[in-house]
Amino acid sequence: MNQIKFTIAGMHCSSCVSRVTSAIEAIDGIQSASITLTPPSATITLGPSDTKDTHASPELRSSVSAAIAAAGDYSIADDPAEQATSPIEIEASFLTTYRPIILLVGFLMVTCTIVQWRSSHWSAREFAADFMGGFFLAFAFFKLLDWNGFARSFAMYDIVAQRSTAYARAYPVIEVAIGIAYLLRWQPLFTNCITLAIMAVGSIGVWQAVRAKQKIQCACLGTVFDLPMSVVTVIENGTMALMAIAMLLL
Numbered sequence: 001m002n003q004i005k006f007t008i009a010g011m012h013c014s015s016c017v018s019r020v021t022s023a024i025e026a027i028d029g030i031q032s033a034s035i036t037l038t039p040p041s042a043t044i045t046l047g048p049s050d051t052k053d054t055h056a057s058p059e060l061r062s063s064v065s066a067a068i069a070a071a072g073d074y075s076i077a078d079d080p081a082e083q084a085t086s087p088i089e090i091e092a093s094f095l096t097t098y099r100p101i102i103l104l105v106g107f108l109m110v111t112c113t114i115v116q117w118r119s120s121h122w123s124a125r126e127f128a129a130d131f132m133g134g135f136f137l138a139f140a141f142f143k144l145l146d147w148n149g150f151a152r153s154f155a156m157y158d159i160v161a162q163r164s165t166a167y168a169r170a171y172p173v174i175e176v177a178i179g180i181a182y183l184l185r186w187q188p189l190f191t192n193c194i195t196l197a198i199m200a201v202g203s204i205g206v207w208q209a210v211r212a213k214q215k216i217q218c219a220c221l222g223t224v225f226d227l228p229m230s231v232v233t234v235i236e237n238g239t240m241a242l243m244a245i246a247m248l249l250l
Contacts, residue, residue, distance in 0.1 A: 002046040006064060009077035011040050015223045016072065018152040023071035027063050040077075098232055100225045108134045125250045128243050132195070133182030135240070140175035142221040147172065149223035156219075157209040158202060174198070192244040199241035206233045 008020060017035045024033040024042060034043040044064070061076065068074040095102070112130040116122050143150040151168040155161040161168035178198075181191040206218075210231055218227040220236060227233075 004044045004046065004060065006042045006044070006061075007077040008035070008040050008042050008068065008074055010072065010074040011035075011037055013037075013153070013223065013226055015146075015149045015153050016074070017156075018149075019071040020068050020074055023067040024064055027067055029060075098227065100221055101227070101232070101236070104138055104221075105135075108138065125247060128247055129182050129185060129188075132240065132243060132247075133179045136175040136179030136182065139220060140172045140179065142224050143172040143175070143219070144222070146223045150219050153219035153223055158205040159208075160201060160205075162205075188247065192248045195244040196241055196248075199237045199244065203234060203237040203241065206237055210234060 011017060011020060017037060020042060021033050021035045024030060024035075024044060029047050031045045031047050033045070035041070036043075042064070044060075046060075065076050068076070108131055111134065112127050115130055116127050119126070147169065150172065151161070151165065154168045154171060155165070158168070161171065178191060178195055181187065210233070218230070218233045220233060221227060
């Protein structure tokens with residue numbers, strides 16, 4: 001089996017991996033491509049008819065370079081220093097990295113608090129229902145901004161989405177339906193059971209990715225924000241599952 005390896009500059013998330021993979025595998029004579037973020041590289045398997053040469057020909061290099069450039073802001077890197085400046089290697093502070101989620105959750109909590117204050121009767125159950133409704137609708141909105149990109153990223157770690165493209169694409173729609181159900185207080189028992197099941201199943205894939213220290217993008221806010229998969233994602237799913245359990249018990 002003849003394999004050629006290139007260092008790819010410009011990749012920073014799982015969507016990038018998907019785009020680069022599709023671009024390279026579309027080149028005639030290439031059997032498959034294995035793309036990694038850490039290190040940012042592409043291992044290309046050539047067809048059985050190709051000569052057993054461990055060095056890329058100028059023609060192959062040119063074809064790969066053109067294909068990945070057409071797929072996005074990607075290029076073949078020659079200088080190791082160029083690899084070191086890849087965005088995935090740059091460490092950011094926790095607050096900077098997760099600022100979108102922190103702001104979104106903060107706004108939801110403030111909004112739900114104001115709604116409760118207007119009703120002049122505080123209810124933990126009502127607060128939780130409003131919060132969860134807003135949470136699912138807001139997160140679904142960001143996923144739908146790049147529906148295909150979300151589905152590709154989600155399939156990188158979710159145990160159901162890995163086996164079903166239909167589920168990966170349907171997930172934002174499911175979140176919209178759940179969000180509306182919470183806001184309308186429609187069938188609370190059914191809504192909370194579905195939420196618990198989805199969050200529990202989702203947490204499995206997230207936990208596996210975190211334990212394996214995979215450098216992939218969290219798809220919780222779609223591909224709009226470059227959020228790394230981490231324990232924060234586990235906490236996010238777990239919190240929603242616990243809130244669903246609490247609402248079932250209240």
